[in-house]
Amino acid sequence: MRSLFWRILASFWLAIALVAGLSLLLGHMLNQDAWILSRHPGISNLAQEWTQRYETQGADAAQQFLERRKRRYHIDVQVLNESGDPLVRGTFPRRAAAWEARQHPGEDPLPWRRLTVEYTSPQTADTYLLIYRIPHPELDAWHRQSLIWPLSALGIALVVLTLFSLLVTLSITRPLSRLRVAVHDLGQTTYQQNSLARLASRRDEFGVLATDFNRMGARLQSLISSQRQLLRDVSHELRSPLARLRIALALAERAGPEEREKLWPRLTRECDRLESLISEILTLARVDADQASAEHVDLNPLLHNLQKDAALSAPEQRVEVAAEPGLSLTGWPTMIERAVDNLLRNAQRFNPPGQPIELRAYREGEHINVSVRDHGPGVAPEHLAQLGEPFFRAPGQAAAGHGLGLAIARRAAERHGGRLMVANHPEGGFIATLELPLIPDGNL
Incomplete structure (x- = not known):
């Protein structure tokens, strides 16, 4: 299932990731020194590599390393010890250092950016101070190049988030609009x-x-x-x-x-x-209209009580009960009693004297069937499908009742999620069967 829950969750997570990425990017841009020291390829790992060469190969190898770096990245480097003395000659000219030392606030800015970093050797535990001077044209060119990927990623993320949010919004608003129209039509009975x-x-x-x-x-x-x-x-x-x-x-x-x-x-x-x-x-x-809660129904005593009531209302009609022991289901006992009573009354109208009315109850799969059979003339096959409709009476039976007995039985069966089945018995007479599920359908 393409759940709406996952779409909304993905949108929130994408938004959170975008906000986190923006926060990280802005944080680095606001802290320019840390951004340059961690990202610039000319100085990102210079301290570690210089220290390794200085401690293993000596000052000349360390000086040559700085000169190669300058030719490649145009960055001047000075390295001082804890006392402030230079350990190698470095690549920064003395005249430029003297000019930098004479600078005062308010004068023209220097043509380079000065950065410092301390590095402690993991081998000797000595601390070195490295001073970097990056010319502004070189730094500006690197800034433009370094921001291409973050800005591109940010733009792509914004486009993706916008499209995804639009799709999620449409997937919510369009169905709601259709449901609103359907609710309006339902209220107008159209x-x-x-x-x-x-x-x-x-x-x-x-x-x-x-x-x-x-x-x-x-x-x-x-x-x-x-x-x-x-x-x-x-x-x-x-x-x-x-x-x-x-x-x-x-x-x-x-x-x-x-x-x-x-x-x-x-x-x-x-x-x-x-x-x-x-x-x-x-x-x-x-x-x-009955909205009572379903309850446990024991069918055997219910059917025997109906047998006694039928004997009082029509003593000349004998009702035989054949029910499996222990039959029970979940439902509405008043509805079931009313339905079976109407089937018995219907059978009493057409059953000839001297023939018993057969009341049977048995379990079949996940259903319990309750059938009432009489030995009367039955119903024409072309009218069987209409039995159970309110006020319908088959031709020749207009004087028998009002056509509501089978309708009541059918509604009771449907309320339980079952059905009413009617047919002419193969051996003669008419049989009506209530098919009731053990657990009623909660949607009814």
Whole structure:
């Protein structure tokens, strides 16, 4: 991954290195004597070499060494002992030394630069004072030449740092600008899922953020679309019982006492249907809105409790439970109970008397499957894919419920990161299966 972290870190380190280099360069330039003594090729190692020749080969060899240096670098050298006496003749003329001694402050400057350095011999521990006199034209020429490499390196470093900083800045501001536009579009409900496709292809933190943002945008769009569709479906479904109630009330107003008594059961039945429909709509909404934390769910007692409830609500329908022992998962027990209860109620509507409803639970890989099978007529294959959509009822089943039972079960399964699978059983009847992961998807 080409991490943005490393780009920013490299920019900081490059800036630090540049500042350190500038500080070093300025420090040497401000301390001219130390700069010249350490960098000038004519004097950088002269003290060590002269001392070695003087102590091993004598004064004549040391004098010849100084004369060769003068011919090559035009630098005059004097060498004095600790008492201030010259050890060799040196290369500085006596007349020039006398003229230098007569100089006073305020007079014309000398045509050379004078530098001194003390050197202690590592062999004899004797200390020597070396006096260098470098002509100004020679020194100026060396300065110009010696500054070429540092200034070139400084210029290159500035160019590289500028370009790198520009790239890092653009790599941050451009994705932020795209994300800002995407956030604005999302707020205006005009967000397009492919608007961040190019940004999501990046292999850094912005790519991960864009991918997560795309998922969030798709999820929000799906929720908005489903809520709009739900509102349309709810409006349509509520219209029918309300219309029947109005008709019944209108008839009751015009009817006599005996006819009015006959209309009360119809009014009660329509109110019960309306209450049942509203209850299922609220149940469907609570599945999406429930923000409780997931917890440990023991499936075996949950399924047996549902078996007892089913026996009370429909005593003529026998429910057989076949569950592996010790089945448990992490999830929301209320959602799971509500989902399985809706599958059982759906099976009770279509299962013929005398045939058992089969409730099974078993582990398959990293999932636990909970299936409910009835022995009813099943569903036409072309309508299986639509089962689970709110308010959808297969043809021939319009009177059976409101089309929300399977929708509630599907939403509960999706909330756990699983799915609802529906099919006609090979041996007859209909089977609905909740596939639930052992650990729910935290993104849901």
